Amino acid sequence: MPKMRIIYTHNKIHYYLSLLNPFVLVLLSLLCSPSLSAANSAHNTFLHCLVNHYSDLSHPITSSIFTPNNALFSSVLQSYIRNLRFNTTTTRKPFLIITASHVSHVQSTIVCAQKHNKLMKIRSGGHDYEGVSYVAEEPFFLLDMFNLRAIEIDIETETAWVQAGATLGEIYHSIAQKSKIHAFPAGTCPTVGAGGHISGGGYGSLMRKYGLSIDHVIDAQIVDAQVKFLESNFIA
Ligand SMILES: *[C@@H]1O[C@H](CO)[C@@H](O)[C@H](O)[C@H]1NC(C)=O
Numbered sequence: 001m002p003k004m005r006i007i008y009t010h011n012k013i014h015y016y017l018s019l020l021n022p023f024v025l026v027l028l029s030l031l032c033s034p035s036l037s038a039a040n041s042a043h044n045t046f047l048h049c050l051v052n053h054y055s056d057l058s059h060p061i062t063s064s065i066f067t068p069n070n071a072l073f074s075s076v077l078q079s080y081i082r083n084l085r086f087n088t089t090t091t092r093k094p095f096l097i098i099t100a101s102h103v104s105h106v107q108s109t110i111v112c113a114q115k116h117n118k119l120m121k122i123r124s125g126g127h128d129y130e131g132v133s134y135v136a137e138e139p140f141f142l143l144d145m146f147n148l149r150a151i152e153i154d155i156e157t158e159t160a161w162v163q164a165g166a167t168l169g170e171i172y173h174s175i176a177q178k179s180k181i182h183a184f185p186a187g188t189c190p191t192v193g194a195g196g197h198i199s200g201g202g203y204g205s206l207m208r209k210y211g212l213s214i215d216h217v218i219d220a221q222i223v224d225a226q227v228k229f230l231e232s233n234f235i236a
Contacts, residue, residue: 046118047065049108050112059101061105061108066099067095067096077094080144082125083130086131086135091131094121094140094141099144099146099147100147103223106143107223113141119136119138121136121142122145123143124195124196125167125195125196127196148163149165150163150166155182165193165195167191168187168193169190170190185202185206185207186204187203198217199214201214
């Protein structure tokens with residue numbers, strides 16, 4: 001019986017929140033614009049902040065904003081609810097969902113959330129068992145990362161840039177398309193999002209020999225409310 005030989009070389013992963021993915025932008029242009037007037041006044045200043053003050057004009061944020069009045073609001077919210085205990089009518093819903101498709105959307109969201117003191121939940125694959133990425137006891141909005149899922153693999157340098165919304169299955173598949181001898185140690189469930197998995201450490205079936213996902217993260221692009229990007233360049 002032929003055996004497949006899997007050699008794990010020390011491939012590293014770059015983990016980032018923000019690289020532009022043209023395909024994502026094409027996809028998003030099909031989504032509906034929000035009805036801004038539908039948001040109640042308490043959230044209007046936050047919305048205006050998002051739309052007017054911080055957006056990169058070449059990547060308008062409006063098509064990424066979903067108020068509860070938007071016809072797609074429920075399906076966007078439900079599509080990454082992995083714990084069906086929280087897929088009920090009585091579960092508190094976000095007052096807004098932002099499906100960021102460009103780094104400027106993430107930046108606007110974080111700056112405005114801090115400025116207007118709004119509680120933000122960030123969701124990539126939605127696999128947290130407690131629903132903490134999309135459920136809260138206080139009023140909150142959701143920064144949904146599923147549109148930011150680009151994966152760029154460089155076999156020469158044995159590195160990959162992965163956006164937060166990419167799933168583990170997509171990462172494994174992308175690596176397999178480029179190489180039969182490379183792998184990345186992470187979890188076993190293919191629909192888990194890279195953002196939550198890696199930031200939580202990332203254990204999986206290669207763990208005994210190669211450690212956690214986070215042991216193989218060598219760089220990150222982080223967006224915060226103070227500066228445009230934090231370009232880290234650390235060696236794991
Ligand atoms: C979540 O609930 C909605 C109805 O409220 C239903 O249409 C949808 O299928 C549910 N999601 C799953 C994954 O069961």
